[in-house]
Amino acid sequence: MVALASEWNNEAYVSLHLVQEILRLAGLPSKSGYSHWVPEFKVKVPRFNVNNQIEETTQEVDFLIEDIGRCLNFLVEVKTANTRIDDDARIQLEKYLKYSSTRFGVLIDPYLVEVHEYNNWQVKLICQCNIESPLNPQPVANFLRNFLDTIRMRTISVHTSKGGVGKTTLVTNIAYELAKQGNRVLVIDLDDQANASLSLGVNKANELDKASSLDEFERILDSFKERKEVVEFLKDYDLPGFNYKEYIHCSYLNQLLDNIGCHGRVDVLPSSYKTNDAALANLIGIREKRLDKALRQSGLAGDYDYAIIDTPPSATTIASNGLYASQYVLIPSQMEYLSVYGIRTPLKRAREVLDEMSGKRGIILGIVPMMTENVKLHNTIKQLVSKTFQGIPILPEVKRTISVGQASDVRQPLSLFAEQNKGAGSVAKQFTALTQEIVSRINQIESTMGL
Ligand SMILES: Nc1ncnc2c1ncn2[C@@H]1O[C@H](COP(=O)(O)OP(=O)(O)OP(=O)(O)O)[C@@H](O)[C@H]1O
Numbered sequence: 001m002v003a004l005a006s007e008w009n010n011e012a013y014v015s016l017h018l019v020q021e022i023l024r025l026a027g028l029p030s031k032s033g034y035s036h037w038v039p040e041f042k043v044k045v046p047r048f049n050v051n052n053q054i055e056e057t058t059q060e061v062d063f064l065i066e067d068i069g070r071c072l073n074f075l076v077e078v079k080t081a082n083t084r085i086d087d088d089a090r091i092q093l094e095k096y097l098k099y100s101s102t103r104f105g106v107l108i109d110p111y112l113v114e115v116h117e118y119n120n121w122q123v124k125l126i127c128q129c130n131i132e133s134p135l136n137p138q139p140v141a142n143f144l145r146n147f148l149d150t151i152r153m154r155t156i157s158v159h160t161s162k163g164g165v166g167k168t169t170l171v172t173n174i175a176y177e178l179a180k181q182g183n184r185v186l187v188i189d190l191d192d193q194a195n196a197s198l199s200l201g202v203n204k205a206n207e208l209d210k211a212s213s214l215d216e217f218e219r220i221l222d223s224f225k226e227r228k229e230v231v232e233f234l235k236d237y238d239l240p241g242f243n244y245k246e247y248i249h250c251s252y253l254n255q256l257l258d259n260i261g262c263h264g265r266v267d268v269l270p271s272s273y274k275t276n277d278a279a280l281a282n283l284i285g286i287r288e289k290r291l292d293k294a295l296r297q298s299g300l301a302g303d304y305d306y307a308i309i310d311t312p313p314s315a316t317t318i319a320s321n322g323l324y325a326s327q328y329v330l331i332p333s334q335m336e337y338l339s340v341y342g343i344r345t346p347l348k349r350a351r352e353v354l355d356e357m358s359g360k361r362g363i364i365l366g367i368v369p370m371m372t373e374n375v376k377l378h379n380t381i382k383q384l385v386s387k388t389f390q391g392i393p394i395l396p397e398v399k400r401t402i403s404v405g406q407a408s409d410v411r412q413p414l415s416l417f418a419e420q421n422k423g424a425g426s427v428a429k430q431f432t433a434l435t436q437e438i439v440s441r442i443n444q445i446e447s448t449m450g451l
């Protein structure tokens with residue numbers, strides 16, 4: 001091991017000349033619209049006092065990195081050439097991770113970088129990289145960037161201000177198509193109608209179908225009172241001991257995907273009648289950005305490739321949470337005059353978010369023409385849309401067909417429904433084509449943004 005000059009024994013020196021350089025070279029500038037460091041993140045680390053009771057102390061971790069581009073937060077602890085990474089440092093990091101419920105923690109000294117993961121109440125070393133020379137941080141910055149890329153999650157919301165245009169149909173079908181390609185998909189339902197949660201089998205749809213009176217219906221809905229779902233996720237994410245897994249439910253599709261040997265899955269962060277702005281009323285801070293923060297802070301990004309967000313048709317704080325958490329936005333619209341006027345508002349909102357978040361949220365992937373028919377009017381409107389909203393891509397359309405309603409009645413994505421109902425094959429193919437186009441547009445955007 002090469003001997004280093006004595007300044008490498010100084011934590012502030014290592015922090016400035018090595019850690020900050022690594023972060024910058026890994027694409028995480030100290031202050032930009034999409035990533036920033038919060039040095040001296042005050043984590044209250046618990047300890048046992050003389051009476052063996054847990055009490056809080058105020059300890060400071062060296063950096064909290066908020067990587068908005070990758071939907072990820074992580075901690076960094078800095079060590080030096082003469083106080084190297086050792087078991088004490090690892091134990092300290094473990095406490096910080098557990099207490100702040102942060103998924104990833106990084107230890108850096110002038111010779112070594114270690115990445116630790118807090119998962120399932122345990123902290124484990126998951127990868128490490130030796131530093132040949134702290135004067136050349138590029139190789140270790142590449143290591144960190146590659147690691148961060150493996151835990152990146154893409155967030156897409158389906159949003160428009162008009163009701164009944166096929167938002168939920170898009171969400172559930174795109175989620176299934178992505179899962180069939182082997183992706184781990186989380187559907188986040190922000191609509192209090194909970195149609196996505198019902199369709200994906202996590203909201204007792206079968207029991208509700210069989211309810212024979214309003215009382216019985218209400219009793220079933222009442223059972224969601226104690227359930228941890230999306231609104232509690234928004235409320236609880238910054239509390240100590242928060243574990244996002246308690247809020248997420250498996251969709252019925254996972255078993256089917258497993259049966260065909262597919263590693264993809266569709267999980268749900270469900271909604272119910274409880275999902276409303278009033279539930280967030282007493283919270284401190286910016287209420288519109290809680291979902292974004294929750295997704296990053298919870299470390300959930302390490303478990304999913306895509307989060308698809310279903311939004312309500314209303315302009316609520318809850319709906320804004322969907323936009324602020326979305327790197328990408330899809331705007332479905334029917335090709336009728338009244339629906340087309342409805343595109344203006346969500347476009348405007350997405351553009352405001354895009355500006356405010358320096359291009360890391362609110363990128364409009366395109367308008368999805370929904371329930372189109374081969375009539376002159378629809379074609380005229382498609383032309384009107386491309387003329388009026390120049391520069392906004394028009395994505396592959398989904399034609400109006402009775403199969404969509406039939407599949408929705410049995411709560412199946414079209415590709416699944418088409419396996420038993422040959423007539424649904426052509427519309428199923430449209431969802432496959434649309435999903436392909438969405439993925440290739442995202443790949444293209446990310447390659448030009450250098451993400
Ligand atoms: N391509 C299609 N052809 C025929 N019917 C469709 C098509 N797409 C969606 N539908 C039907 O339109 C209705 C509304 O769709 P969906 O619930 O997806 O809309 P939404 O925008 O999510 O509504 P809301 O604003 O109430 O949340 C549903 O009954 C659905 O089955």
Ligand SMILES: [Mg+2]
Nearest residue numbers: 167168191195
């Ligand atoms: Mg809906």
